[in-house]
Amino acid sequence: MTVPFQKYHGTGNDFLIIPADEYVSNRGALAERECDREEGVGADGILYLALEERFSPPRVVMTLVQPDGATAPMCGNGARCAAEWAMRRTGADSVMIDTQAGTLRADRTDGDITIEMGTPTFDPKAVPVRADEPVFEQEIEGLEVTMVNTGVPHAVAFVDDVDDIDLEAVAPPIRYGDEFPAGTNVTIASPDGSGGFDQRSYERGVEAETDSCGTGAVGIAVVARRLGRTDADPVDVHPPGGHLRVSFNDRGNATLTGPVEHEFDGEVAIKSPTEL
Incomplete structure (x- = not known):
């Protein structure tokens, strides 16, 4: 059994993109194997994306599984890659990206992809860091x-x-x-x-x-x-x-802008159920 993927990168930060409806029983194991740059395809993570075209602008639910097998709540370049992937499928120049860190808007601007990154915080509980006050220098x-x-x-x-x-x-x-x-x-x-x-x-x-x-x-x-x-x-x-x-919009949110490139398409093998 194989699963199709597309490889994208944003300024060298590279990801395998797999549609979320493709069945992978152990996403962590697949990421550990295929993100390896010697034994696998090689990537900084696997993005599982679910496209919801009924919304305007279209929405993409994004889950990032990193090379250690863990899920990360957010990735700026990964979200920009997800936006480009969705825009190519819908023809839209704006999409909403649902991440575990919140919902973010992405827009195509002069060929680059700009994504809202939310409001950064120095609050030690939100970082999190064991400190009573924000940690500066x-x-x-x-x-x-x-x-x-x-x-x-x-x-x-x-x-x-x-x-x-x-x-x-x-x-x-x-x-x-x-x-x-x-x-x-x-x-x-x-x-x-x-x-x-x-x-x-x-x-x-x-x-x-x-x-x-x-x-x-x-x-x-x-x-x-x-x-x-x-x-x-x-x-x-x-x-x-x-x-x-990096810019800062009227709502006080940071935005991140840069290029995204589609590298190639391929397939990865899903091995035995006990392994994956």
Whole structure:
């Protein structure tokens, strides 16, 4: 038995998209196997999408299963990929994305996909982080970390040059730190010389650095504005995989804009019921 998928990426953050009505009894096991870049197709996660065309604009219910087999409540680039997938099927230039972190609107803008990212919060209970007050520039494992939730938790630190940081060594102790009951993503940023920021992110659930992280890009913009490092709108953010723009709309919500590309289609095998 096989299940069809389509592979999309947003600035290098790549996903297998499988229609939610395709039967996969163990989604976590399939993600662990097929997200592996040596043994499987290779991806930062699998998006299970259910398209509901009766609404105007159309709605997409999105579930993201990460390479460790766990479900993540939100992914900025994943939601942008889901929006592009839905727009291609409906011909619409706007869709609503239902995620576990809330319902978000996505629009096509000059060929790119812009998605609302909700209202970021520094509230320690919402991050979550074990602290009585919001955490701003607190030293943890050698980085001055600010904690923010942009749909998922991020520990954001500004450094002189992101390329000088051994992220694979520095990030795991923070990601699994006792301060973070649900764990955290770890994102570092440095000025790009043109008013924006270079980005690198170590993603919870992927357990590695990724080419791009949309929620991390939003985290950089939000924290930079809060700490007085920028007053720009949009804020340009440059992960290794490309260029993202973070803006703030009239409702106080962050928006994330960038390109999305459809890479290829394929099928993955569903093995024995005991395995999957």
